[in-house]
Amino acid sequence: MFQNIGEILLLLWRTFCALPQSFRQRKMIFEQLFEIGNRSLLMACILSLFIGGVVALQSGPVLAERGIASALGGLVGISLAKELSPVMMAILIAGRIGSAMAAEIGSMRVYQEVDALRTMNINPIHYLVLPRITAICIAMPLLVIFSMLVGWMGGGFVAVANHRIALTFQTFFSNLHDVVQLKDVANGLIKSLAFAFVIGTVSCHQGLTTIGGPRGIGRSVTKAVVNSIVLILILDYYITRVMLAFDND
Amino acid sequence: MTDAAPHSIQVRISGLRKSYGEQLVLKGIDFSVERGEIFVVMGPSGSGKSVLLRHIIGLEEPDQGDILFDGRSILQSEVARQYRLAMVFQSGALLNYLTVGQNVGLYLQEHRLRKPEEIDRIVTEKLDLLGLKGVKDKLPGELSGGMNKRVAIARALVIDPQLVLYDEPTSELDPLMTITIGEEILNLKARIHVTSIVVTHDRELAFGVADRLAIMDDGQILFVGTPDEVRRSQHPFIRRFLNADFKAKAISDLS
Numbered sequence: 001m002f003q004n005i006g007e008i009l010l011l012l013w014r015t016f017c018a019l020p021q022s023f024r025q026r027k028m029i030f031e032q033l034f035e036i037g038n039r040s041l042l043m044a045c046i047l048s049l050f051i052g053g054v055v056a057l058q059s060g061p062v063l064a065e066r067g068i069a070s071a072l073g074g075l076v077g078i079s080l081a082k083e084l085s086p087v088m089m090a091i092l093i094a095g096r097i098g099s100a101m102a103a104e105i106g107s108m109r110v111y112q113e114v115d116a117l118r119t120m121n122i123n124p125i126h127y128l129v130l131p132r133i134t135a136i137c138i139a140m141p142l143l144v145i146f147s148m149l150v151g152w153m154g155g156g157f158v159a160v161a162n163h164r165i166a167l168t169f170q171t172f173f174s175n176l177h178d179v180v181q182l183k184d185v186a187n188g189l190i191k192s193l194a195f196a197f198v199i200g201t202v203s204c205h206q207g208l209t210t211i212g213g214p215r216g217i218g219r220s221v222t223k224a225v226v227n228s229i230v231l232i233l234i235l236d237y238y239i240t241r242v243m244l245a246f247d248n249d
Numbered sequence: 250m251t252d253a254a255p256h257s258i259q260v261r262i263s264g265l266r267k268s269y270g271e272q273l274v275l276k277g278i279d280f281s282v283e284r285g286e287i288f289v290v291m292g293p294s295g296s297g298k299s300v301l302l303r304h305i306i307g308l309e310e311p312d313q314g315d316i317l318f319d320g321r322s323i324l325q326s327e328v329a330r331q332y333r334l335a336m337v338f339q340s341g342a343l344l345n346y347l348t349v350g351q352n353v354g355l356y357l358q359e360h361r362l363r364k365p366e367e368i369d370r371i372v373t374e375k376l377d378l379l380g381l382k383g384v385k386d387k388l389p390g391e392l393s394g395g396m397n398k399r400v401a402i403a404r405a406l407v408i409d410p411q412l413v414l415y416d417e418p419t420s421e422l423d424p425l426m427t428i429t430i431g432e433e434i435l436n437l438k439a440r441i442h443v444t445s446i447v448v449t450h451d452r453e454l455a456f457g458v459a460d461r462l463a464i465m466d467d468g469q470i471l472f473v474g475t476p477d478e479v480r481r482s483q484h485p486f487i488r489r490f491l492n493a494d495f496k497a498k499a500i501s502d503l504s
């Protein structure tokens with residue numbers, strides 16, 4: 001997968017260069033945004049609710065034993081905002097949207113539709129890649145905000161309902177409010193934007209380089225998803241390190 | 250000639266070679282196509298006809314050799330951009346998520362060449378021309394293979410091309426539609442003097458429209474000539490290829 005990184009970066013660069021064109025493709029961008037919302041909102045909701053819940057469930061009793069259960073709100077708040085929401089949403093979107101992008105562009109490639117575009121002097125990067133990457137970059141941060149809010153709710157429900165934690169909503173959310181700062185949320189959003197670029201570029205690149213008929217499309221889809229997720233997790237580590245360095249200043 | 254000039258291209262191919270991996274697909278192709286000529290390429294499946302067309306339209310880069318439009322090499326990318334080229338792909342290659350009308354109008358729409366109402370008018374006109382009334386709002390997936398092919402031809406005509414490449418334009422069409430397409434290829438030449446290169450297996454179409462014919466086999470051009478010259482050719486392969494007939498008797502004898 002790593003020999004492709006140069007090509008992927010090149011595609012990313014070309015897309016950046018094409019950004020001024022994006023207003024011309026606004027219809028396509030809206031279509032893509034609608035697709036993304038449509039395909040992932042429900043899943044995002046369920047996923048976030050349970051992730052928030054399980055974090056509370058795991059750490060709540062441990063804190064409660066030490067008499068600091070009231071710190072649970074902040075813990076759930078921070079872990080979702082800085083880490084879990086961006087990463088989980090990225091994995092979800094890689095699976096649901098990245099795969100679809102690779103499949104769509106891959107089949108266009110295999111059935112010579114991309115070639116047909118070229119013969120009409122329509123640049124596939126402007127026409128196919130740009131709207132998709134733009135849409136995913138708009139959608140991801142929004143989705144992550146949504147995920148944080150839902151995840152916090154999930155954590156709150158568990159904190160109230162679980163008899164070993166037994167907090168009130170009030171204590172949970174006031175602690176969350178005290179601990180989580182705007183910069184933590186921003187932290188998560190910056191991550192999510194980086195992940196969005198990874199998913200968009202890796203999937204579109206994979207689609208555009210599809211060869212070998214229908215089976216090739218299948219291979220491309222798998223590779224797009226797997227490569228995106230691996231890159232996301234690696235990138236997550238390094239972005240976190242960089243951000244921590246800034247925090248310490 | 251001067252008033253024809255803006256609407257056609259002279260194409261020259263010299264020493265074109267291309268291999269994919271180990272496989273040498275084009276083994277030195279030389280021919281030229283004059284302005285406004287209909288040049289037909291025939292040859293067995295796998296002989297490299299589609300690959301040849303992909304080179305002419307600029308989708309592939311040759312390993313060796315050159316392709317010249319009006320004497321200028323198109324391997325410099327600016328040259329090819331100055332011409333309006335169109336290709337009808339063997340598979341049609343319509344964009345599946347766009348309607349037929351959007352497909353046909355795509356070129357004008359994306360390059361902002363006409364106002365939307367005008368695009369609509371042109372699209373309807375071209376579709377009517379190819380006998381495709383009332384399909385404008387359908388998706389390509391809802392049409393038959395032959396209809397898809399005709400939509401692809403309509404899409405090519407909308408570009409108002411100076412050179413059209415047809416890759417087996419009639420392979421999925423019934424005999425009547427084949428005649429229509431053949432007539433349209435001839436019409437286009439008469440009306441706007443466009444240069445056409447037609448790849449086909451269809452002997453009727455080939456001899457019906459060709460100004461000159463090339464016979465290709467295994468990455469090489471075996472023969473180039475007028476339809477009469479080709480008919481008279483004594484080359485054994487060409488004789489076999491052109492006279493191939495269903496030997497019903499031989500088969501019934503077997504049983």
Ligand SMILES: Nc1ncnc2c1ncn2[C@@H]1O[C@H](COP(=O)(O)OP(=O)(O)OP(=O)(O)O)[C@@H](O)[C@H]1O
Nearest residue numbers: 269272274292293294295296297298299300301339
């Ligand atoms: N992108 C490619 N990579 C590898 N091999 C290729 C590629 N394109 C074509 N070939 C090979 O080149 C040869 C010629 O292919 P081409 O499609 O030009 O045949 P054709 O003459 O158009 O045949 P048909 O009449 O069946 O369409 C085939 O053997 C094919 O396998």
Ligand SMILES: [Mg+2]
Nearest residue numbers: 298299339416
């Ligand atoms: Mg072919």
